[in-house]
Amino acid sequence: MDFGDPVASLDRFRHAVCNAAVDTDKAFALTQVARTLGMQGHFVEARAALAEADQLLPASGKQRAQYWLELGRIENGEHNPVEALSCFQKSLGFATDAHDEYLMVDAAHMIAIVVPKESQPESGEFALSLARNASDEKTRRWTGPIANNLGWTYMESGQPENAVKCFRESLAYRLSRKNLRLCGLPGMRSAAPCAARTISTKPFLVLNEALAMGGSIGFHRSRTCRVSFFARKHGTGKTFVSGCVQQTEGQYQSWRT
Numbered sequence: 529m530d531f532g533d534p535v536a537s538l539d540r541f542r543h544a545v546c547n548a549a550v551d552t553d554k555a556f557a558l559t560q561v562a563r564t565l566g567m568q569g570h571f572v573e574a575r576a577a578l579a580e581a582d583q584l585l586p587a588s589g590k591q592r593a594q595y596w597l598e599l600g601r602i603e604n605g606e607h608n609p610v611e612a613l614s615c616f617q618k619s620l621g622f623a624t625d626a627h628d629e630y631l632m633v634d635a636a637h638m639i640a641i642v643v644p645k646e647s648q649p650e651s652g653e654f655a656l657s658l659a660r661n662a663s664d665e666k667t668r669r670w671t672g673p674i675a676n677n678l679g680w681t682y683m684e685s686g687q688p689e690n691a692v693k694c695f696r697e698s699l700a701y702r703l704s705r706k707n708l709r710l711c712g713l714p715g716m717r718s719a720a721p722c723a724a725r726t727i728s729t730k731p732f733l734v735l736n737e738a739l740a741m742g743g744s745i746g747f748h749r750s751r752t753c754r755v756s757f758f759a760r761k762h763g764t765g766k767t768f769v770s771g772c773v774q775q776t777e778g779q780y781q782s783w784r785t
Contacts, residue, residue, distance in 0.1 A: 542561055559598045569605070617635075676698040679692070
C-alpha cells in the first residue's frame with residue numbers, strides 16, 4: 529500500500545483481484561481495494577468491494593479481522609463512530625484469536641480513535657502497549673505513530689505532561705529507526721507568542737517535540753533572532769503546529785500557538 533498514491537495502489541490491488549489464484553487471496557485484495565477507495569472518499573464503491581470479499585472469506589481468522597478493520601475505516605470515514613467502533617472491536621477479537629499481532633495493533637489503534645473522548649487515553653495506552661510488546665519489528669513500528677496520537681489525546685484532555693512523554697517516546701522511536709525527515713517548507717509565516725506558556729528553555733527541544741508530532745519541520749531565523757517553526761503532517765499539506773523560539777538576553781523562550 530502506497531499511502532501517498534492511493535490511485536496507483538488501487539490499480540495494483542485491482543490487478544491482484546483479477547489474478548488471484550485462491551478465494552482468500554482475492555478477498556484480501558478486495559479489502560485493500562476497499563481501503564484505497566475509502567482513502568479517496570469513494571465509500572459506495574468501497575462497500576461494494578467489501579461485500580464481494582465477504583462472500584469469499586471464512587467466518588473467522590485473520591482474513592475476517594481484515595474485513596472488519598476495513599469496514600470500520602469506511603464507517604469512520606463516513607462519520608459513523610458507533611458503527612466503526614463495533615467493526616474495530618470485532619476485528620480486534622478475530623485478530624486476537626488468530627494471534628496476528630499486526631492486525632491486533634491496527635484494530636486497537638483505530639478503536640482509540642473512535643471511542644468517546646473520555647475513553648481515548650485508556651484505549652490509546654492499550655494500543656501502545658500492544659505495539660511496544662510485539663514480537664516482530666513490523667508491528668513494533670506502530671509505536672511511533674500511536675505514541676504521537678496518544679500525545680495529542682492527552683493534550684486535548686488537558687494533560688500536557690503525559691502528552692510530552694508520548695511525543696518524546698514517538699520521537700525517540702522514529703529517530704532510532706531513522707525515519708524522520710527534517711526539511712524546509714514553503715509559505716512559512718511567523719507565529720506570534722500570544723497567551724504564551726514556556727515549554728522549554730532549549731530551542732532544540734521545542735523543535736524535537738514538534739518533530740515528534742508526526743510531520744516535517746520548516747524554520748527560519750529573522751533579524752531579531754526569532755526562529756519560527758512549523759510541523760506539517762506528511763501527505764496532507766496541512767500545517768497543524770506553529771510556534772517560535774525567541775532569544776532574549778542570551779536565553780531562549782519558546783511558545784506553542
